[in-house]
Amino acid sequence: MAGIGEPLVRGAAGVSASAPAHLLALGRGIERADATARIVEAHLLLARDHPLPDAADARLVLRACGADDAADARLGRGAAIDLLTADRSHPASIAHALVEARDAARLARESLPAELSDMLVATRARLPRKVVEPRVPDFLAWVRERSALAVGIIESAVAxxxxxxxxxxxxxxxxxxxxxxxxxxxxxxxxxxxxxxxxxxxxxxxxxxxxxxxxxxxxxxxxxxxxxxxxxxxxxxxxxxxxxxxxxxxxxxxxxxxxxxxxxxxxxxxxxxxxxxxxxxxxxxxxxxxxxxxxxxxxxxxxxxxxxxxxxxxxxxxxx
Structure with a gap:
């Protein structure tokens, strides 16, 4: 990549050689958490109005979120929602995306405002280990709010x-x-x-x-x-x-x-x-x-x- 260690935009501050991949991962993690929350939220409405058999219901939401490996494992609906919300080991989950965003911000902290890093650290600290079914809508709304807050800080505080x-x-x-x-x-x-x-x-x-x-x-x-x-x-x-x-x-x-x-x-x-x-x-x-x-x-x-x-x-x- 041309210009590593030099200003990437004329007149701008430089980005260190190790930062580009981390900054890209930061943007992807924030967006993936928001997108997955939106998909699961919409799926809950679909399942309420147009119920499907449990296995088919689970496969639909898992594939929509990119968890094709789990979709083939014939998980039930409850297990699928649990995987997509709180499973920090699965790359399709909201928890994994937010942890990845926090880690990426820490590794690229010299290029970011402290306000953004602090917000992502606080978000990571508040992630639950499990989201019980009655609280899933509240959790999804919280994820969307935190993603919007991160985007707002980026838009207002990053040069x-x-x-x-x-x-x-x-x-x-x-x-x-x-x-x-x-x-x-x-x-x-x-x-x-x-x-x-x-x-x-x-x-x-x-x-x-x-x-x-x-x-x-x-x-x-x-x-x-x-x-x-x-x-x-x-x-x-x-x-x-x-x-x-x-x-x-x-x-x-x-x-x-x-x-x-x-x-x-x-x-x-x-x-x-x-x-x-x-x-x-x-x-x-x-x-x-x-x-x-x-x-x-x-x-x-x-x-x-x-x-x-x-x-x-x-x-x-x-x-x-």
């Missing part, structure tokens, strides 16, 4: 230098990855169904969808907003566009090709959504046509998720 851009890059990559993973987890859902309401709520996009579309959510509307709309801050497209800007600001060449591949996958998905909508209008709702369109959409969503994952890996290697 717009290399440190800020690296944290922002981590947040943007993690947000794009979380949304792509969420869409891929529901890739096989029917065009209209409760799963797309869950997807929108998980990404904080339900109100934006209502204002734009009215009526019940559909796969096409959810994908248009969460994968393709660069104006919506939790969309994959928004995350990738702003990650590119952060990469240019800090002078990192590695990873740019991966982001370009991700954006090409998103463009292909956009064409697919348009073609599916046109086909539905022309051909009606014949089951065979619907099945083919759903299979193509599912393949495109999984390709998008894989492309975002690859871009993140390339950037991590470039910053190592």
């Amino acid at each position: 717009r230098d290399g440190a800020f851009e690296l944290i922002a890059l981590g947040r943007r990559l993690e947000r794009a990855a979380a949304t792509a993973r969420l869409l891929a987890a529901h890739a096989d859902d029917p065009e209209s169904g409760p799963g797309w309401m869950f997807v929108l709520r998980s990404a904080g996009a339900h109100e934006a969808h209502v204002r734009a579309h009215r009526g019940a959510p559909t796969a096409a509307a959810a994908i248009e907003l969460l994968a393709l709309d660069e104006r919506f801050p939790r969309s994959v497209a928004h995350g990738l566009v702003h990650a590119e800007r952060s990469l240019r600001a800090i002078g990192v060449d590695g990873g740019a090709a991966g982001l370009a591949a991700s954006r090409r996958a998103a463009a292909e998905l956009s064409l697919l959504v348009e073609a599916s909508a046109s086909a539905a209008a022309e051909l009606g709702t014949a089951p065979a046509d619907a099945d083919r369109a759903r299979a193509r959409r599912a393949s495109a969503l999984r390709s998008l998720h894989a492309a975002v994952q690859q871009a993140t890996r390339e950037i991590l290697v470039a910053l190592d």
Whole structure:
């Protein structure tokens, strides 16, 4: 990486050679804790209104949060929620993300305001070892508040230098990855169904969808907003566009090709959504046509998720 040990943005304070990976991990940890809390919160509402068998319920929320290894272990719903909230050893859990953010801030403390480090230390100290089921909603609300507080401190107290851009890059990559993973987890859902309401709520996009579309959510509307709309801050497209800007600001060449591949996958998905909508209008709702369109959409969503994952890996290697 060019410029390690030198100012990463002209006129800015320097970032030490060991700090970039830690600052990136800080941004990713904060964003992952918030994203997981939102997904579990939305899942509790979905499970209340549209209950599933226990094992299927657990697999759905685990895959949406990226815990595919645990999803294959056939955990029950209670065990899945416990893993995603308080299991500090599992990388998909909220507790693991917040501990990682605290550790990353400690290792990059020379580049950060003491206020942020102190807040993350206090958050880590208050993490419970177990969250009993009646307290899960309160815990999720607390996690979202602490994540918002961390972001607020970063926005108001971190100079717009290399440190800020690296944290922002981590947040943007993690947000794009979380949304792509969420869409891929529901890739096989029917065009209209409760799963797309869950997807929108998980990404904080339900109100934006209502204002734009009215009526019940559909796969096409959810994908248009969460994968393709660069104006919506939790969309994959928004995350990738702003990650590119952060990469240019800090002078990192590695990873740019991966982001370009991700954006090409998103463009292909956009064409697919348009073609599916046109086909539905022309051909009606014949089951065979619907099945083919759903299979193509599912393949495109999984390709998008894989492309975002690859871009993140390339950037991590470039910053190592």
